Amino acid sequence: MNATIKVGIVGYGNLGKGVQKAIGQNPDLELVAIFTRRDPQQMPANSGARFEHISAAEQYIGKIDVMILCGGSATDLPEQTPQLASMFNTVDSFDTHAKIPEFFQEVNKAAMGGGHISVISTGWDPGLFSMNRLLAEAILPEGKDYTFWGKGVSQGHSDAIRRVPGVKAGVQYTVPVEEVINQIRSGETPELATREKHRRDCFVVAEEGADQEQIRQTIVSMPNYFSDYDTTVTFITQEELEAEHAGMPHGGFVIRSGVTGNGSKQIVEFGLKLDSNPEFTASVLVSYARAAHRLSREGQQGAKTVFDIPLGYLSPKSAEQLRSELL
Amino acid sequence: MNATIKVGIVGYGNLGKGVQKAIGQNPDLELVAIFTRRDPQQMPANSGARFEHISAAEQYIGKIDVMILCGGSATDLPEQTPQLASMFNTVDSFDTHAKIPEFFQEVNKAAMGGGHISVISTGWDPGLFSMNRLLAEAILPEGKDYTFWGKGVSQGHSDAIRRVPGVKAGVQYTVPVEEVINQIRSGETPELATREKHRRDCFVVAEEGADQEQIRQTIVSMPNYFSDYDTTVTFITQEELEAEHAGMPHGGFVIRSGVTGNGSKQIVEFGLKLDSNPEFTASVLVSYARAAHRLSREGQQGAKTVFDIPLGYLSPKSAEQLRSELL
Numbered sequence: 001m002n003a004t005i006k007v008g009i010v011g012y013g014n015l016g017k018g019v020q021k022a023i024g025q026n027p028d029l030e031l032v033a034i035f036t037r038r039d040p041q042q043m044p045a046n047s048g049a050r051f052e053h054i055s056a057a058e059q060y061i062g063k064i065d066v067m068i069l070c071g072g073s074a075t076d077l078p079e080q081t082p083q084l085a086s087m088f089n090t091v092d093s094f095d096t097h098a099k100i101p102e103f104f105q106e107v108n109k110a111a112m113g114g115g116h117i118s119v120i121s122t123g124w125d126p127g128l129f130s131m132n133r134l135l136a137e138a139i140l141p142e143g144k145d146y147t148f149w150g151k152g153v154s155q156g157h158s159d160a161i162r163r164v165p166g167v168k169a170g171v172q173y174t175v176p177v178e179e180v181i182n183q184i185r186s187g188e189t190p191e192l193a194t195r196e197k198h199r200r201d202c203f204v205v206a207e208e209g210a211d212q213e214q215i216r217q218t219i220v221s222m223p224n225y226f227s228d229y230d231t232t233v234t235f236i237t238q239e240e241l242e243a244e245h246a247g248m249p250h251g252g253f254v255i256r257s258g259v260t261g262n263g264s265k266q267i268v269e270f271g272l273k274l275d276s277n278p279e280f281t282a283s284v285l286v287s288y289a290r291a292a293h294r295l296s297r298e299g300q301q302g303a304k305t306v307f308d309i310p311l312g313y314l315s316p317k318s319a320e321q322l323r324s325e326l327l
Numbered sequence: 328m329n330a331t332i333k334v335g336i337v338g339y340g341n342l343g344k345g346v347q348k349a350i351g352q353n354p355d356l357e358l359v360a361i362f363t364r365r366d367p368q369q370m371p372a373n374s375g376a377r378f379e380h381i382s383a384a385e386q387y388i389g390k391i392d393v394m395i396l397c398g399g400s401a402t403d404l405p406e407q408t409p410q411l412a413s414m415f416n417t418v419d420s421f422d423t424h425a426k427i428p429e430f431f432q433e434v435n436k437a438a439m440g441g442g443h444i445s446v447i448s449t450g451w452d453p454g455l456f457s458m459n460r461l462l463a464e465a466i467l468p469e470g471k472d473y474t475f476w477g478k479g480v481s482q483g484h485s486d487a488i489r490r491v492p493g494v495k496a497g498v499q500y501t502v503p504v505e506e507v508i509n510q511i512r513s514g515e516t517p518e519l520a521t522r523e524k525h526r527r528d529c530f531v532v533a534e535e536g537a538d539q540e541q542i543r544q545t546i547v548s549m550p551n552y553f554s555d556y557d558t559t560v561t562f563i564t565q566e567e568l569e570a571e572h573a574g575m576p577h578g579g580f581v582i583r584s585g586v587t588g589n590g591s592k593q594i595v596e597f598g599l600k601l602d603s604n605p606e607f608t609a610s611v612l613v614s615y616a617r618a619a620h621r622l623s624r625e626g627q628q629g630a631k632t633v634f635d636i637p638l639g640y641l642s643p644k645s646a647e648q649l650r651s652e653l654l
Binding site for chain 1: 345348349352353424427428431448453455457458459460461462464465466467468469512578587588589591592593594595596597598599600601602603606607609610611614617632633634635636637638639641642643646647649650651653654
């Protein structure tokens, strides 16, 4: 019996809570402590976890095998990942696609300096979707790939709705256009902008006495966020919002339509349908924490992405077991 | 500019021909020669390839980076893979699931002895489907996975039809049961035997004067092959067979339905819809030939499976390019 992998969580929002739950589903991992910028004394006592202030992380060197970083990509991770990668193996879900190359360089330097492994940008996009884009492109070099997101809540678009005057609360769902997906699944390879692939459905609670038609117009004509999309606005009550829109579902598809030989159509598709986006992302992070620990024990170091790690490292099963049970 | 990867093909059936075409789609690979047990002089001159008798393989040591083995799993590969793995890096599509552990041991010994890399059991099942079974299981340890095959031609079942007295020609399609797939996609996790997940559709050309009802009865009541399945038999003419059933389509799905947190349903699905099964399998083999060459250049050796190889090795793009374009 191997010793359990000792894990720390940094950040206790939806993602951090999801990681805590996912660790509970993986008996080879053990949660040591949750690190937060808040006052540890004020954290929920019934959560069954030890809370520490983030400044105490250093005291856990040698006691934690992998830190799972659950902060946001805008300001938390660019600061936290390099800092913690110099002290621990880390896993994060940095998802600002355009800044990944720069982030990789920074984190790689810190991780190499400390002799640690730092798996960046895991989750499902970047993450599982990226893996499927790579895999399908490598196998079908002549082809075209499509990524669809949804149906799911977009935090940025929901925030944009809530800033509209007269709006009390609201949530926005990004919805992939079914007809376009079916077109691609049948072997067509249309040129499509993101706005042609997705619809935006808004559910809005208006303040009492607010002009609903005015709110609707403001939303559907909002540049960048909505004006280029087929956008619907549905007014609901606060009770309906709480009863029917409290979850964080998401999902999507990566489809590659390619050609081999003398025009044989070949279609590769990967899809997710998630009741809880943060819990699923957390589950991916936990698998990569296992991989980070193993890579580190083999003496590897530096920043890694999902492209660099053999799939076998994600599973608690031995290579022999994987070959006989899953190959 | 790197030198091209020099490839040899062993066996020139449908799969070998597919590999030849796939190499043509990948400019970083170059076909050196095709090895066959037949008389090389009798091989098609218009194929644009150099043919050699398989016994001449040894003369290509140092001239070929990777041999792609395109023989069958029943008798060819158990003999050829260990033999060639002692001389070359190899890739094969050994697909007798139950014998993989034993095959791996044999090939590993031969490859280690020669200092080569031997990637075994690639393709789509085993291969891409196996990767998705592992990935989804590692991420969602509490769940259940389902593999569906088809719609596609089953060679073994088509052969069984053709052995029935009065049958001139025939083809059998394995068809996944759509209602069951939809049930799983909606979050249910039924216990299902293979026969409950698949239907068998037979298209048969009867000999003149043969008793069609007798043929139908013999097929649908055939043990192991058809008696446990919902089987249909449709009689067609030789012309219809040639016009509509000459292709080798296939495909299928791997679906895992799992649960996280307090019961959030999470569904991961991977699917293929292939016009040409051998051409697609060939394209997977070619990607893994690239990976085998790279692993070998790094000094690695021994037998490997799709579980052991980072996805980045499959692509001709550099790690930097992959991070900026596909992550």
